[in-house]
Each structure stands twice: as C-alpha cells, then as structure tokens.
Amino acid sequence: MLDPLLAASPVIVILVAMVIFRRSAATAGVIGLAVTVGITVGYFAFPELADFDRPMVSGLAGSAAEATFTAGTILWIIFGALCLHHLQMQTDAIDSLRTHLGRLADDPRLLAILIAWFFALFLEGAAGFGTPIALAAPFLVGFGFSPVQAVTIALIGHSVGVSFGAVGTPIIPQIAATDFSGLAIAGVTADFHVILGAIMLAVVLFLVSRTTAEEGVDRPSVLGWFVLAAAGFLVPMWLIARFVGPELPTMGGAVVGAVLFVIALRVMHRTKDDDAQRDNDDDVMPIWRAASPYAVVITLILVTRLIPPVESTLQAVEISWTLFGQFDGSFQPLYHPGTILVVGFISGGLLQHADAEDFREAVTEALKMLVPVTIALVAMLAISRLMVHTEMIDVLAEAAANTGAAWPAFAPIVGALGTFVTGSATASNILFTDFQTATADRLDFDELRLVGAQGFGAAVGNIIAPHNIIAGCATVGIAGQEGDVMRRTLGACAIYLIAGGALAWLLVG
Numbered sequence: 001m002l003d004p005l006l007a008a009s010p011v012i013v014i015l016v017a018m019v020i021f022r023r024s025a026a027t028a029g030v031i032g033l034a035v036t037v038g039i040t041v042g043y044f045a046f047p048e049l050a051d052f053d054r055p056m057v058s059g060l061a062g063s064a065a066e067a068t069f070t071a072g073t074i075l076w077i078i079f080g081a082l083c084l085h086h087l088q089m090q091t092d093a094i095d096s097l098r099t100h101l102g103r104l105a106d107d108p109r110l111l112a113i114l115i116a117w118f119f120a121l122f123l124e125g126a127a128g129f130g131t132p133i134a135l136a137a138p139f140l141v142g143f144g145f146s147p148v149q150a151v152t153i154a155l156i157g158h159s160v161g162v163s164f165g166a167v168g169t170p171i172i173p174q175i176a177a178t179d180f181s182g183l184a185i186a187g188v189t190a191d192f193h194v195i196l197g198a199i200m201l202a203v204v205l206f207l208v209s210r211t212t213a214e215e216g217v218d219r220p221s222v223l224g225w226f227v228l229a230a231a232g233f234l235v236p237m238w239l240i241a242r243f244v245g246p247e248l249p250t251m252g253g254a255v256v257g258a259v260l261f262v263i264a265l266r267v268m269h270r271t272k273d274d275d276a277q278r279d280n281d282d283d284v285m286p287i288w289r290a291a292s293p294y295a296v297v298i299t300l301i302l303v304t305r306l307i308p309p310v311e312s313t314l315q316a317v318e319i320s321w322t323l324f325g326q327f328d329g330s331f332q333p334l335y336h337p338g339t340i341l342v343v344g345f346i347s348g349g350l351l352q353h354a355d356a357e358d359f360r361e362a363v364t365e366a367l368k369m370l371v372p373v374t375i376a377l378v379a380m381l382a383i384s385r386l387m388v389h390t391e392m393i394d395v396l397a398e399a400a401a402n403t404g405a406a407w408p409a410f411a412p413i414v415g416a417l418g419t420f421v422t423g424s425a426t427a428s429n430i431l432f433t434d435f436q437t438a439t440a441d442r443l444d445f446d447e448l449r450l451v452g453a454q455g456f457g458a459a460v461g462n463i464i465a466p467h468n469i470i471a472g473c474a475t476v477g478i479a480g481q482e483g484d485v486m487r488r489t490l491g492a493c494a495i496y497l498i499a500g501g502a503l504a505w506l507l508v509g
Contacts, residue, residue: 004399006043007392010036010383011420014466018483019490025470025482026372029379036383044390048326062327063389067381069321069329073336074130074377074471075370080341081134081475082366084293085142087349090358093293094142096285101143104265108144109222112208113229115140116157117201118258121233124158125251126301128166129424131337132158133472135294141476148481149211151472152488153204155463159496160197161237161250162425162459163189167305168246170425170455177433180448182246188452190241190249191507192412193459196499197237198230203492228264232257285352293348300340311335326389373474376482380466384421388431393421397432401439408508409501411436411450415457416464416497423465428458445508453504460496463489 010032017028037060046059088094105111115136123132133154140150163170164186171189175182205226212219237253244252288295304310320330333339349359387393396417400410414436418428436454440447462468469482469489 003395006039007387007395007399009039010387010392011417014380014383015486015490018466018486022483024376024480025380025466025473026376026480028483029376029383029466032383033379036386039392040386040390044392046326046389047391048389049324052324058324059389060386062323063385064382065323066327066329066385067378069331070381071374071377073331073338074467075374076336076338077130077134077341078338078373078471078474079366079370080338080345081131081138082369083362084135084297084341084345084348085138085475086362086365087345087352087354087358088138088142088290088293090361091285091349091352091354093285093290093352094139096290097139097287098143099284100287100290104262104269107219107222108212109205109208109219110225110265111143112140112145112153112157112204113201113225113261114258115143116153116204117229118233118254118261120154120158121161121250122254122258122298123301124161124165125248125254126167126298126305127337127340128162128169129337130468130471131301131341133468134337134341134475135297137472137476139294145208146211147473147476147478148484148488149207150476151469151478151485153207155468155472155485155489156200156207156492157204159459159463160193160200160233161254162462163193163455164237164241164246164248164250165425165459167248167251170429170458171246173426173430174433174451174455177430178437178447178451180451183242183244184448185451185455186241186246186249188448189246189455190238192452192456192500192503194234194238195503196496197234198226199496199499200492201226201230203495207488225261225264229257229261232260289352292351293344296347296351297340297344300343301337304335304340327385369474369477369479372479373470376470376479377467380470381423384423384467387421393418393431394435397435401435401442404443406505407439407443408445408450408453409505411439411453411504411508412457412460412497412500415454415459416461416493417457419458419461420465423462423467425455425458425462428461429455432458449504449508453500453508456500456504457497460493460500464493 013035014028014032017023046055049055049059052058120132120136136154137150174185233253236256237249240252241249314335315332317334318332322328397414403410415428418431419425436450437447440450469485473482
C-alpha cells in the first residue's frame with residue numbers, strides 16, 4: 001500500500017496546490033518537484049542505472065536534461081503562437097476577422113463551435129503537440145472570450161480528436177506493442193468517441209452559455225446547431241477510423257463537419273443586408289489577408305504531414321542526444337510545429353503588409369511572456385521524467401490492475417494518468433499499452449477493447465495535463481492562472497472518464 005501512495009504523491013500535490021489552493025503552475029510545479037525528488041532519493045530508485053557508480057546522481061541529472069530539452073521544444077511552439085497572436089493584434093487583423101465571422105455568426109456559442117470545436121479539432125488532427133491550443137485560445141480571446149474561458153473550452157473541445165492527433169501518431173506505439181492492425185485499433189478507439197464525444201461539445205456550450213446568462217443576455221436555443229456540430233464531426237470521424245485507418249479521422253471529420261456547419265450558417269443568415277456589408281468592407285481588412293497567417297500554418301501542416309517526400313525530407317534533419325544510455329531527446333527543427341508557426345507569423349505578416357515595428361513589438365511581447373512559463377514547464381516536465389524513470393507510474397498502474405473484474409472501468413483512467421504525467425497521449429500509449437494487454441490477458445478480457453480504452457483515456461487526460469494548461473495560459477497572457485483553468489477542465493475530464501469507464505465495462509464485460 002505504501003508504494004502506490006508514495007508514487008501518487010506528486011500527482012496529489014500538484015492537484016491540491018492548483019485546484020484547491022489556487023497556486024500557479026510554477027508554484028505547484030516547484031513544490032511537486034521537491035516532493036518528487038525527496039521520494040526518489042529516499043525511497044524509489046533508477047532501476048535502469050543500477051550498474052552505474054552513482055545511479056541517483058546520474059538519474060537526477062538525466063531526468064533534468066530531458067525535462068529542460070523537452071521544455072525548450074514546447075517553448076518553441078508557444079513562442080511562435082505568441083508572435084502570431086501579437087502580430088494579429090498589431091495589424092488589427094483580429095478585429096477584421098471578428099467583423100467577418102460576426103456576419104456568419106454573432107452568437108458566442110456558435111463561434112465557440114467554429115473555433116473551439118472544428119478549428120481546434122482540425123489543428124489537432126493535422127499537427128497536434130499543443131498547436132490547437134496555441135492557435136485556438138488566442139483566436140477565441142480575439143472574439144471577446146475571457147482568457148481563462150478561451151483556454152478551457154479549447155482544451156475541452158479538441159480532446160475528442162486527440163486519439164488520432166498529428167495524423168494518427170498516438171496509435172503508432174499501440175500498433176508496435178500489439179498484434180493488432182492500425183485499422184482495428186482505430187475502430188475500437190473511435191467507438192468510444194462516437195458514442196460519448198458529444199459530451200465534450202455539450203460541456204463547451206454549457207460553459208459559454210453560462211457566461212452569457214451571467215451577463216443577462218437572453219439567446220435562443222442552439223440545440224439544433226449542437227446536434228449538427230456533434231454529428232458533423234463524430235460520424236465522419238468514426239467512419240474514417242473504422243474503414244480507412246488512424247491517420248485521418250480527426251482531420252477529416254473536422255473538415256467535413258466544418259463545411260456542413262458553415263453551409264448551414266450561410267443558409268440561415270442570408271437575410272443580412274449584403275449591400276451594407278459591402279459598404280463596410282471598405283473599412284475592414286479583407287478576410288483572406290486577415291486570416292493569412294492561419295492559412296499559411298494550415299497549408300504548411302497539410303503539405304508537411306500528407307506529402308511523404310516532403311515529410312521524410314524535413315524529418316531527416318534531427319537534433320538528438322543520449323545521456324548515460326537511458327536518457328535522450330530529439331528535435332526535428334524543420335518538421336516541428338513551432339517552426340511552422342514562426343513561418344506563418346513571418347509570411348502572414350508580410351501578406352498583411354506589417355512593418356518592422358509590428359514584427360519587433362510582436363517578438364518582444366512574446367519573449368516577455370515566456371519568462372514565467374519556463375519555470376513551470378521545466379518543473380512539471382522534471383516531475384514527469386522522474387516518475388517515469390523511477391517506475392512510479394508503473395507502480396500506480398499495477399495498483400489499479402488489482403481491481404480485478406472491475407478493471408475495464410478503470411482502464412481509461414490509466415490512459416489519462418499517463419497523459420497527465422507526460423503531457424502526451426502518444427507517451428501514455430507507449431507507457432501503458434503493454435500493461436493494458438497484459439492485464440487483459442491475465443484477467444481474460446478482450447485485449448483489443450482495452451487497447452481502445454487506453455487510447456480513449458490518453459486523449460481525455462490531455463485536457464488536465466499541467467504543461468498543456470501552462471502552454472495554453474501562456475499564449476493568452478494569463479501565466480499564473482493555470483489553477484483556474486484546471487478546476488474547469490478537471491470536471492469535464494472526470495465526466496468523460498466516468499462515461500468512458502462505464503462504456504468500457506459494458507463493451508469488455
């Protein structure tokens with residue numbers, strides 16, 4: 001009993017500090033890191049370094065190196081997103097986009113569907129690795145959403161597509177760890193989302209509707225739009241996963257759903273005065289120019305992810321290192337989402353006729369905002385690497401497996417735990433797919449279904465992973481308020497995990 005309790009203490013400390021005591025991610029991270037180091041030195045060890053003369057020193061140094069290196073790759077994404085956002089503010093492109101999209105839909109609930117659901121899901125399917133939050137959250141702020149609400153609904157909205165994010169990357173380690181095909185794993189994973197995914201869209205609309213109600217605004221029901229948006233993404237997502245494979249369900253579902261949704265909006269809003277709109281266009285930046293940075297980013301994502309020769313050429317340039325034979329890191333600078341965001345920032349600015357001062361101001365503001373974020377990221381990632389290398393995470397998973405016949409209900413929680421600790425659904429699947437199949441074999445459960453439950457849970461954990469929240473808050477200028485965001489996403493995560501656990505128990509049992 002002592003091992004699981006000690007292994008869980010870093011996670012408990014972070015949750016208590018951020019959710020109950022409302023501490024910033026930097027403060028919670030530093031406290032949690034102190035606890036983790038203390039437990040590592042006093043109780044756990046680095047099994048893979050047993051043959052070294054000083055395994056504890058080597059383990060701590062290696063974990064710190066991995067954390068710092070990974071933080072740098074994440075900060076590169078945040079930097080690009082911040083530069084792009086501040087440039088949009090400098091050139092008034094955000095105001096122009098607000099005007100143009102306001103003609104399509106001026107209801108904040110519909111705007112939330114367009115940006116926090118379809119736009120974020122598309123970016124998740126195409127790029128993943130923090131890109132959806134880095135772009136969608138500032139975009140939402142530009143449309144009048146509060147920064148905390150923007151990060152919250154972007155995190156919740158994109159989570160349904162994380163299982164197939166970055167052109168199916170999270171499924172790859174599951175294919176390698178099992179005898180199942182990518183098509184089979186994609187199908188059972190998509191079963192969870194197609195049945196339950198509307199819950200997350202409902203949560204997004206509930207959070208936005210509650211804000212408008214508090215403001216005393218009486219708006220008509222959006223039930224029909226909710227059904228259209230949910231079905232528009234989930235049905236094609238499930239069909240692609242079931243009959244095509246794991247690479248395109250999220251991106252394809254987002255494209256199909258968004259097209260249907262925009263067509264419906266245009267049909268419903270044709271009564272607007274087109275002449276008045278054309279008169280006002282003289283004072284507003286054309287939509288193609290205002291949206292050009294996002295268009296460049298999306299185009300580059302599609303080209304670099306869907307054209308194999310381009311993808312392989314960019315991936316061939318890699319910076320990598322290894323320490324003590326157990327610790328490593330790698331960075332593909334030309335393929336990395338951060339580089340794409342920086343190119344979008346520069347190219348979009350030139351298309352918008354931004355001057356040197358606009359670029360300088362955007363970069364300066366971005367660099368200022370990165371300073372406090374760095375501490376939080378390094379601390380949280382150091383906790384993650386220590387928990388992985390000292391096998392604390394394995395201890396927690398083994399304890400969960402002792403639930404026996406009830407295990408399927410807890411299987412998604414293990415996937416979410418892996419993502420909470422590592423910040424990556426792919427990393428969670430690397431950590432726990434073997435564990436899920438071994439548990440299924442020991443308890444005589446359907447292995448394929450439990451692999452699907454793992455992929456589902458890993459996606460859900462994305463919305464409460466501290467360094468994802470840190471990155472999201474950084475892009476909208478609210479570093480230090482990560483606890484406020486986590487309190488909101490924690491409830492959505494719990495609801496989705498409970499529903500997923502119940503469904504897994506029904507399907508597997």
